[in-house]
Amino acid sequence: MPQVTRFTGDAQPYQEGSEPYADYRRADALPFDDLVDLADRRLGAGVVAANDEFFAERENLLIPEPAVFDPERFGHKGKIMDGWETRRRRGTGAATPHPTADDHDWALVRLGAPGVIRGLVVDTAHFRGNYPRAVSVEATTAPLSASPADLLGDDVEWTEIVPRTEIGGHAANAFSVEAERRFTHLRLNQHPDGGIARLRVYGEVAPDPEWLATLGTFDLVALENGGVVEDASDRFYSPPTNTILPGRSRKMDDGWETRRRRDDGNDWVRYRLTEQSVIRAVEIDTAYLKGNSAGWAALYAQDQASGPDAEWVQVLPRTRLQPDTVHRFLVDAPPATHVRIDIFPDGGISRLRLYGSLTDTGAKSLADRTAELSG
Incomplete structure (x- = not known):
C-alpha cells in the first residue's frame, strides 16, 4: 500500500482566533523529504487544465509556500480558499441526488x-x-508542451501510481510511489469533489539525453538537468538545493545560507552531476547575500566512475568572493561525476553553475538509464 500517512475524516472546525x-x-518526516519537488513552479511545472475550479483556481496547487487561511475572506462565490476547490457534485435528479461512485474531478499537472x-x-x-x-x-x-487535448486523447497511456485512497482533511496526506518509470505529467483525481491546497511530487530528475547532446555545453549541476545535492554541512537558514534552481536568486532566502560558525571549520555542499562530465567554466553567485555571503570558496571534483573513494581534485583554489556578485572562472578540470564547494568560514551563496559537457561514458550511461526508465 503506497499510503505513508493514515489521516482520515474531518478536522475540527476552525476556532475563531x-x-x-x-x-x-x-x-x-517522510522517506522522500530530501528529494526535489518535480512539480515546483520554479522548475517550470504547471497545472495545465482542470474540469472544474469554481471556488478556487487550480494554479494554487503548485504555489511553493504553504497554504494560508484568512477566516474573514469571502467573495461572490463564497469562502476564498488557497488551493484548488471544485463545486459540490450532485446526482441526476430527485430520485438520485448523490453522485455516482465513478464521478470525480481532475486536474492535469505538467512536471517541471x-x-x-x-x-x-x-x-x-x-x-x-x-x-x-x-x-x-x-x-x-x-512532450512537456503537450496540450490538454493531447493529454486527454484516447491514445494516451496513463499509469496509476496512487490507487483511489481515502484521505483526511486539514492534513498532509503522503504516498510512496513504486513505479520505476520516467514521467512528465500527472492526473490528480479527487473523488467525488472538494478542495486540495497543495500538491508536492518528490523524485529524481531524468533529463532528455537527446536534448542535452544537442546542447553540447550546459549546466552540469542544474536541477533541471539532473544535478543533485547529496549532502551539506549546514542547512540552518535555507537549503543548499536552492543553489541549483533555475534563474537568478530573487531574495536572500532563495540561496543557501549557513549559521554563524564559532570554530575553525568551514561549510560545504556536495553535488552529483548529470553524469560523468568535463567542467570548463564555473559561476558562483552571491546575489542578495550582502553582509552574510561566504568570504572565500574553493571547488573540488571527484570521478566516482573509477570508484566511490576516488581522490578529490582541486578545480578552483580558495578564492575571495564579493557580496551580491556573480563570479566567473574558466577552469581546466578532469572528468568528474561529483563536485564539492567549500566556503570559508561560513555564510552562503545563491547559485552555483558548472558549464561543460558529458563525456562519451557519461552520455552512454545517461542514454542507457533513460531507455531503462522508458521501457
Missing part, C-alpha cells in the same frame, strides 16, 4: 522536469469539511 495550523495533521517519482503529498491544509473523500493519481509521458 486560533492559529490556523495549530491542529494540522502531518508526519514529522521529467523524472522518477518516489512520493507525493496531497495537502488539504485548511480544507476541514470540504476536502475530497478520496484521491487517486495517474502518470504519463508526453
Whole structure:
C-alpha cells in the first residue's frame, strides 16, 4: 500500500482566533523529504487544465509556500480558499441526488522536469469539511508542451501510481510511489469533489539525453538537468538545493545560507552531476547575500566512475568572493561525476553553475538509464 500517512475524516472546525495550523495533521518526516519537488513552479511545472475550479483556481496547487487561511475572506462565490476547490457534485435528479461512485474531478499537472517519482503529498491544509473523500493519481509521458487535448486523447497511456485512497482533511496526506518509470505529467483525481491546497511530487530528475547532446555545453549541476545535492554541512537558514534552481536568486532566502560558525571549520555542499562530465567554466553567485555571503570558496571534483573513494581534485583554489556578485572562472578540470564547494568560514551563496559537457561514458550511461526508465 503506497499510503505513508493514515489521516482520515474531518478536522475540527476552525476556532475563531486560533492559529490556523495549530491542529494540522502531518508526519514529522517522510522517506522522500530530501528529494526535489518535480512539480515546483520554479522548475517550470504547471497545472495545465482542470474540469472544474469554481471556488478556487487550480494554479494554487503548485504555489511553493504553504497554504494560508484568512477566516474573514469571502467573495461572490463564497469562502476564498488557497488551493484548488471544485463545486459540490450532485446526482441526476430527485430520485438520485448523490453522485455516482465513478464521478470525480481532475486536474492535469505538467512536471517541471521529467523524472522518477518516489512520493507525493496531497495537502488539504485548511480544507476541514470540504476536502475530497478520496484521491487517486495517474502518470504519463508526453512532450512537456503537450496540450490538454493531447493529454486527454484516447491514445494516451496513463499509469496509476496512487490507487483511489481515502484521505483526511486539514492534513498532509503522503504516498510512496513504486513505479520505476520516467514521467512528465500527472492526473490528480479527487473523488467525488472538494478542495486540495497543495500538491508536492518528490523524485529524481531524468533529463532528455537527446536534448542535452544537442546542447553540447550546459549546466552540469542544474536541477533541471539532473544535478543533485547529496549532502551539506549546514542547512540552518535555507537549503543548499536552492543553489541549483533555475534563474537568478530573487531574495536572500532563495540561496543557501549557513549559521554563524564559532570554530575553525568551514561549510560545504556536495553535488552529483548529470553524469560523468568535463567542467570548463564555473559561476558562483552571491546575489542578495550582502553582509552574510561566504568570504572565500574553493571547488573540488571527484570521478566516482573509477570508484566511490576516488581522490578529490582541486578545480578552483580558495578564492575571495564579493557580496551580491556573480563570479566567473574558466577552469581546466578532469572528468568528474561529483563536485564539492567549500566556503570559508561560513555564510552562503545563491547559485552555483558548472558549464561543460558529458563525456562519451557519461552520455552512454545517461542514454542507457533513460531507455531503462522508458521501457
